Amino acid sequence: MRVGEVRMMGGRTGGQADGRSGGKRVGGEAGKQERPGSPVASQIDLLPSPAYQPLATLGASSTRLPVLDERNRGTKFIGLPVNSVLNTPASTGMGFWSINPYVGCEFGCTYCYARDTHRWAMERAGRRTGGQADGWTGGRAISNGEAVKEDDVASDRLSACPPVRLPPEEAFEKEILVKTDVAEVLARTLNPAKLAGHSLVIGTATDPYQPAERQFRLTRRILEVLRSYHGLSIGIITKSSLVTRDLDLLQELSKRHEVTVNLSLATADARLARLLELRSPVPSARLRALRRLTEGGIHAGLLVAPIIPGVTDDWAGLARLMEAAKEAGARYVVGSALRLGPAARHRFLPFLTKEFPALAERYRRHYAGKDHVSQSYQDALSRRLRLLKQTYGFSIEEAGTRGAGGRRRRQLEGRPPRHEADTNPDEQAVLL
16 A cells, blocks of 8 residues: 555636547447547537646645555545535435545546546635635535535645646546545434435445445445434445445345435446446446345346437347346336536547547537437437336336335436327437
8 A cells, every 4th residue: 555645736726627329230239339440530529628727736725635545557545534425405406415435436437427526626625725716606516416515625634735637537537535534424414304305325426336445445334324323215326246245234224224226237238338437347247236136135226327329228228228137136227318517528529429420419419508318308218218117027106116215216217208108119219
């Protein structure tokens, strides 16, 4: 283990947000498209973004965060002291409370909407020493529904340091901020009465069972804290099979609370999954984890998310996921269409231009000025998912049968269709 410190300068910044079936199907496998031989097109930039500014340039004031560990693969784990850890529904605009033990994620999913949370956390540390970072208004910043509260970082435990030179989208994957005292703060600040019947969801911005969890065990410590309470609705969202490590604790919690585990999987195609999610567990590992959870008596299901228009939304690909979920004993399946906010666009659109160039211009037009798919696309996708659920024996009403947890799953599933018109099973949900 290498222990040291990461330094950054605090002060003002102009703000930064760097980054970067319309193709031919290959080999009859759903969701795959041929890469043309032509050169890669230039980056599509939906929203102008100022050039990246190293954190060292944020001002004269400075802060220091401890490096807890450093791996040969280039990842640093940086301690982030916090004063509060719970995000309220009012601050996030979502219908549940949330908690995230880590900021940043090594899985490196191309479509991840939470990349700005890392930049905000680092800028906030700079601002706490006298600077003001862009992207902060009214004491909080919000990225696609996840708020980062002004008082999350304990400023009295920070001091000065050299530049952090990684661009934001790379720092999100290589410099993982670890809320080392998250469990202690949760135990001190959680008031069940304030939840008012809402769910408490672990892992809404970054994966709570990402590789860092093997060493730091923060998610398990959160669950151990929740063991002291009764009658809560607790949700977990993860791509990782590491969740099965805590099966014993989840079983114990299920006797005291309503516990739901959502295994997130965008595609059952291993090649496509590796393309979309560079370092996340392979689909088969996630499905095995789902089976272990359900066989262990945990209320667990498949979260098909994100459903990427023109890439993973085809009938055959979604049917393959439904079939795999059924075989794994999933209690439910929910699906959610791709959200593409500013932070995600700067990473996902260059990827799309390279790997699925025929879709790039359609995405540029479709997502221009908004983060979500159109209502017509959502309607078509909802009809498709409903038919597939019926085909594979999943209850269409399942998302509403477990109280607050059901309300949360309805929100994960996306906006409801405006009508319930009949549809041909072969109907293809389309971008335009």
